[in-house]
Amino acid sequence: MNNWVKGCLLAGTVLLTACGGEQAANTTAEKKSGDDAQAEAKEVVVYSARKEHLIKPLFDAYTEQTGVKITYITDKAGPLLVRLKSEGASTPADILLTTDVGFLWKAQQEGVLAPLQSEVLSANVPAHLRDKSGYWYGLTQRARTLVYNSDNIQPAQMSTYEALAEPAFKGKLCLRTSKKVYNQSLVASLIVNDGMDKTREVVGGWVNNLAVAPFANDTAAMKAVLAGQCDVTVVNTYYYGRLESKGEQGALKIFWPNQAEDQRGVHMNISGAGLTQHAKHPKHAQALLEWLSSTQAQQLLAGLNLEFPVNPAVSPVDQVVAWGSFKADDVALDDVAAKQREAVQIMDAAGYR
Template sequence: MVLATGASVAFSANAAEINIYSDRQAFLLKPILDAFTKETGIKVKVVFAKKGIIQRLKSEGKNSPADLLLTSNVSNLNRAVDAGVTQAVNDSVINANVPAQYRDPDGHWFGLTTRARIIYASKDRIEPGSVTRYEDLAKPEFEGRVCTRKGDHTYNIALIGSMIAAHGEAEAKAWLEGVKNNLARKPQGNDRAQVKAVKEGVCDIAVGNSYYYGKMLNNEEQRAWAESVNLIYPNQDDRGTHVNISGMTMTKSAPHRDSAIKLMRFLTEDTAQRIYAEQNFEFPVKPGVTQNKLIEGWGQFKADQVSLAEVDKHRKRAAMMVNEVGYNQ
């Protein structure tokens, strides 16, 4: 694998190469792409950029050298579709490996890993069983006891979108107002900062992605934060826990389409699924793939079966709700 950052990189027109644009960090991709090259002889070049990839694809148009876009969050994938920089792929292998709720109905994007949006609850101050659903975050008894990052962050927008899908707009907005009223402080920081706030007694309940628990346990400074909380997979007695994805889409230009499809298939098969998920403490999107011992120790959970395409349809309305209830103020 060849990694480049920024805007300048020399891509080859060689059919035995694939060019990727990615906002996922290099360490997550390298072992998988190295394995793909070893198996197929096809080299893979990657441009990593935290922001601006979709705009770059639009600017390059039909002359873009990129074959695939790898990104995190279904909203990013749909933004690429909306920007007109993707093309549909209808492949029986990929479709068999990726459950329908984790791929675009029209074949423009496919999930690769999933992550759960979970509740972190203080071991000392939250009675087990008192918080079991997202809906519980709005209960009056938790006034001043909840911490989250900003409401308009893409992780929370997707969660709000899932609440709209489950309850409709009016009830979802009332829920969001309730959560806002229960905040212990102005929304700030990232997901790990919320767990740190629980450890420090700023709040008793936090919302965050599941993979951060693994990251904190493997960080000497942050291990105590993780050890101060219980993990709660919400809504196990009804619809299941909201999950999001990292995923892939083929670009509209895709100069190496056949080779790119080979890589897309490879990324959805058992070996790549296991490696990719383990790198970031995520869950494989393909059912039945073995997980590492640490993730298995978190227990099995039921995921919400609603299509992420359906959840993302509510993205704009969810963002409006955040402003309407003054969530970040």
């Protein structure tokens, strides 16, 4: 655990403000919802695909600050969605917290989320990082970028996600499996930005350029790059950060693709949440989501996993800042999520397993 996180956790709520900046005046416990919340039990139940060590420090601080008890269940997003559907109106869950916009979109399509209109969330979360109708809101951003072996390839040889399909990368590319949602969302973003035909061409080129069969996770793909099995891969930056925190990154470096003036920028995904359709504590759930988007909570929430805050008023932690600045794709993520099915079809047709 890095020193910044240790400092935040040791000081609890007091230093939470110092780590995240001054609390925004319009976060949590607004008077207009406070009276309604008093009629509910001071409790929120969260179904979370985000792991316990990434949420418990926030929930503990919130409980200490407000007195609201937070009960949470952690599991993978798929099983949590199945559980919500099977429980129906009897579910105890007030909030569904997931790790990819694709899961949030699917939960919305399955009818387990309810629209939530919040001036606080709308102010703290940029429009492209939330659902247009309020079914879900991003809480952290994760950049999916290139990581390369600096002993074998130079930055000048790389440019875009699309360029990884070119013959120059034959036998030099490693990828995570297509069965995981992160690459499905990346391909969905290609469809939105480049169209179906170009995306088919790109994904087919990626498959042709693979040095070895796709890996089960981003860390394994990076380790293959480090071992010289391939020269470059595509990962979420926090996986690189974890290696870096342990001093295991070796010759691996981050490259930000698609940075030219006429290019899209780096693909950004979210970890986000929505109010469940049958929430028993909707006002307290809304207040918690608003607080998680506030300047008080954002740096700790993002920093614990080396992600990027969604609130523009909050900067990433120092380790993340050190990776350098970049242009991020600001395409609406609900548009990206809506292309998930087409993305999977393209990947399957290309033989990307």
